[in-house]
Amino acid sequence: MKVKKFDVLTYDEIREKLTSGELTCESLVKSYLGKIKEFRRLNAFISVFEEKAIQRAIEIDEKIKSGDAEKLAGMVIAVKDNICIKDEKCTCASKILENFISLYNATAVERLLKEDAIIIGKTNLDEFAMGSSTENSYFGPTLNPYDEERVPGGSSGGSAVAVAVGLSTTALGSDTGGSIRQPASFCGVYGLKPTYGRVSRFGLVAFASSFDVIGPFGNSTKDVALVLQVIAGRDEFDSTSADVPVPDYLSFLDKDVKGLKVGIPQEYFSQGLDDEIREAIERRIDFLRESGAIVEKISLPHTDYNIPTYYILVTAEASSNLARYDGARYGFRAEGVKTLYEMYVKSRSQGFGAEVKRRIMLGTYVLSAGYYEAYYRKAQKVRRLIKEDFDKAFEKVDVIITPTSPTTAFRIGEKVDDPLQMYLSDIYTVSVNLAGVPAINVPAGFDSKGLPIGMQIIGNQFDEGTILRVSDFLEKNYDKKVNND
Ligand code: GLN
Numbered sequence: 001m002k003v004k005k006f007d008v009l010t011y012d013e014i015r016e017k018l019t020s021g022e023l024t025c026e027s028l029v030k031s032y033l034g035k036i037k038e039f040r041r042l043n044a045f046i047s048v049f050e051e052k053a054i055q056r057a058i059e060i061d062e063k064i065k066s067g068d069a070e071k072l073a074g075m076v077i078a079v080k081d082n083i084c085i086k087d088e089k090c091t092c093a094s095k096i097l098e099n100f101i102s103l104y105n106a107t108a109v110e111r112l113l114k115e116d117a118i119i120i121g122k123t124n125l126d127e128f129a130m131g132s133s134t135e136n137s138y139f140g141p142t143l144n145p146y147d148e149e150r151v152p153g154g155s156s157g158g159s160a161v162a163v164a165v166g167l168s169t170t171a172l173g174s175d176t177g178g179s180i181r182q183p184a185s186f187c188g189v190y191g192l193k194p195t196y197g198r199v200s201r202f203g204l205v206a207f208a209s210s211f212d213v214i215g216p217f218g219n220s221t222k223d224v225a226l227v228l229q230v231i232a233g234r235d236e237f238d239s240t241s242a243d244v245p246v247p248d249y250l251s252f253l254d255k256d257v258k259g260l261k262v263g264i265p266q267e268y269f270s271q272g273l274d275d276e277i278r279e280a281i282e283r284r285i286d287f288l289r290e291s292g293a294i295v296e297k298i299s300l301p302h303t304d305y306n307i308p309t310y311y312i313l314v315t316a317e318a319s320s321n322l323a324r325y326d327g328a329r330y331g332f333r334a335e336g337v338k339t340l341y342e343m344y345v346k347s348r349s350q351g352f353g354a355e356v357k358r359r360i361m362l363g364t365y366v367l368s369a370g371y372y373e374a375y376y377r378k379a380q381k382v383r384r385l386i387k388e389d390f391d392k393a394f395e396k397v398d399v400i401i402t403p404t405s406p407t408t409a410f411r412i413g414e415k416v417d418d419p420l421q422m423y424l425s426d427i428y429t430v431s432v433n434l435a436g437v438p439a440i441n442v443p444a445g446f447d448s449k450g451l452p453i454g455m456q457i458i459g460n461q462f463d464e465g466t467i468l469r470v471s472d473f474l475e476k477n478y479d480k481k482v483n484n485d
Contacts, residue, residue, distance in 0.1 A: 003450045004146050008166035010220045011075050018064060018074050025057035025064070025074045025118065032076050032120055036167045042143045042152075044161040046081045046091055048121035056118050063116060072230060073116035078168035080159050081122040082129055083214060084203035085109050092205050093137035094127045096351030097331040106203020107238065108172060108214045108231040115230050120168050123158025127353045128322065129179055129207045131155045132425045135416050136355045143412070144186060146451050150409040153183030153425075156217070160187040163217045170227050171217040176207050177310055178405075178429025180215045184441035185404035185454020190224045190471065191217045193429075195462050196436035197242035199228075200235030206321040208314035209240075211433040221472040224440070225249040228464060244462050252465040253472040258292035260470070263397035267303035268428055273406050276447040281403055281455050284444055287478050288401075288470070298397060300389040303431065305382050307423055310430035312366050312379035318356075319363025325351065358419065383434050390435040394460040399470055402428050404441045404454035428456060438464045442471045443479070 009017075017023035036048055053076075063069040079085060082092045084102035091097045105113070113119070126136040134142040134157025142157040144150040145165045152161045156173030160183035163171050173180040175193035184191025192215045199214045206212060216227035229249050235241045264285060269278060289295045327333040327347025334346030352360070366375035393400060405425055415422040432439045437458060444455040459467040 003446045006145065006165045008163070008219045009169065010218070011072075011169055011223050011226060012220075014074050014169060025060045026054060028074060029053050029057040029076060029118060029120065032167055035165065036121070039145070039165055039167060042145060042148070042161055042165065043140055044123055044142050044158040044165070044167060045078070045121045046093065046124050046139055046158070047089055049088070049119060053118055053120045060116050060118065070114065070116040072112065072226065075117045075226070076120050076169045077112060077117050077227075078120055078123050078159055078162040078171040079109060080125055080156050080171070080173045082125060082174060082205040083109060083172055084205070085119060085122070088122065090122075090205065091138070092128045093125045093139055094352065094356070095138045095332055096325045096347070098138065100331045102203070104203065106214070107200035107235045109203065111230050112227070123156070123162055123171060125158060126155035127356050128205065128318070129155040129174055129176055130318070130355050130359055132178065132182055132422050133410070133415065134158065134183070135412060136353055138353060141412055144409045146188070147409065147449070150411055150451070151186065153186030153405070153409065155179040155183075157183045159217050160184050160189055160191065163187070163189045163219060169218070170223050172214055172227075173217055174204055174212055174214050175433065176211045176314060177433050178426040180217065181404050181429050181439060181441040181454070181456060182426060184217055186409040186452060188443045188446075188452030189217055189219055190221055190440065190442060191215065192224045192228060192440045192464065193432060193438060194228060194232065194464055195242070195438045196433070197240050198438065198462065198464065199231050200238040200241045202235055202237035208317035209321065210317060211314060221468055221475050222250070222253060225253065225468050242462070247465050249465055249468055252469040254476070255469050255473065256292065257288055257470060257473050260293045260399070261397040262288055262293050262295045263298035263393055263400045264295060265298050265300045265303070265393070265400060265402060267300055268402035272424075272427070273403060274408065274447070277403050277406070277408070277453050280444045280453045281401065284455060284474060284478060285401060287474070287482065291473070291477070296397065298393050298400070300393060300431070302382065302386045302389050306386065306431045306434065307427060309379045309382045309386065310434060311362070311423060312375050313383060315359045315363035316367050316376050317363070319360045319367065322356065322360055327351070355419070386431055387435045390437055398460075398466050400458040402456045402458065404428060404456040408447050408449065408451035408453060432458055437461055438467060440467045440471050442474055
């Protein structure tokens with residue numbers, strides 16, 4: 001089987017070429033812009049900052065010449081279109097925000113710009129980050145570059161495609177229940193969901209506030225680590241951002257895995273998991289064992305409750321967060337209305353898509369007086385039990401390895417009319433957000449259809465360093481040397 005290959009550059013390769021003079025930021029940005037046009041049909045971007053990006057590249061070239069360029073000079077980044085960039089549209093792939101322009105930068109964006117990164121545009125997503133396929137976008141679906149009849153995963157599908165094809169060096173996404181890891185898995189790239197509170201949510205449009213987190217996509221573990229290094233840390237604009245020191249993530253790379261304890265939760269390898277994915281992950285687990293890691297079976301006993309608990313809690317939070325789109329304050333307002341009430345109803349009915357409405361209805365239902373105790377309160381309790389499963393596991397192991405998704409990329413249209421099937425594609429990722437711990441998707445070869453397989457490495461709270469260590473070890477020692485699948 002022939003697997004498609006795309007021309008991508010890691011940031012190390014870019015820095016080398018910038019230093020040798022083989023490349024300038026300007027020529028680099030122009031080549032990315034050219035590729036964005038060439039791959040227009042994939043619909044990865046909602047907006048592209050052609051002139052601004054070239055202008056900024058010229059400025060950074062000057063800084064490089066005069067020797068005062070910052071850490072990420074020449075890194076070209078694509079940003080999911082639910083993260084605010086000053087004076088640019090932030091649509092959330094929704095008609096209701098189609099013409100909304102941000103008044104400020106998200107903290108993550110602000111920090112990247114301070115390090116001389118160049119932002120090239122904003123990427124497509126499922127409306128308000130609700131979905132697993134990037135089909136729920138007002139601007140049409142994004143296509144998977146490995147098979148254009150298939151989905152790229154979601155909701156950060158545009159960011160995953162941009163990095164996989166080389167339309168940008170890295171990208172930002174957001175992850176509420178898998179939206180960085182699952183599209184990273186479907187597109188064969190690295191994608192990291194940080195610990196809840198590790199990265200400021202200031203300027204990220206809220207979906208489910210106690211779950212949401214911004215994180216990076218890259219073509220190498222190091223690229224993901226570099227971006228995380230810059231965006232992580234306490235922010236006075238987000239009271240839920242953690243006041244925990246940010247370690248030097250690069251110091252976790254180029255290490256071995258001797259003595260590292262790896263837990264394999266049996267519940268994540270049962271029914272419903274595609275055999276080719278299981279085998280690919282088992283080969284990597286064997287390799288870690290041969291390399292000195294101590295691998296043991298563990299149990300996360302509340303796994304069966306992950307999906308129902310997640311969908312009760314996120315829909316409740318979403319229904320509250322999305323109440324602000326009322327036609328009065330933001331974006332779209334319906335025309336020809338006679339009363340205030342009619343304006344609310346029509347603006348929301350016409351402005352939101354089907355999946356968003358479904359979630360608002362579910363959320364208001366589980367929060368309503370008669371059902372609050374039975375659903376919302378119960379789900380909060382189960383969330384605690386799920387979190388305790390992870391706490392117990394991390395008393396014994398350093399990392400937990402699972403598949404990222406039970407299947408590789410599915411066909412466009414295959415699951416849109418069956419929300420339950422769609423929700424199940426996050427069966428291995430939502431628990432991580434329920435527990436608030438960090439996890440990364442690591443590319444794990446391809447299946448017999450030539451589609452990327454993804455492996456998930458989960459770490460303890462604020463221990464992004466250790467999952468980066470394992471990811472980097474596999475990237476350098478397995479994927480570059482041993483792997484021929
Ligand atoms: N697919 C999940 C959902 O639809 C996760 C979304 C996300 O992480 N933003 O809720």
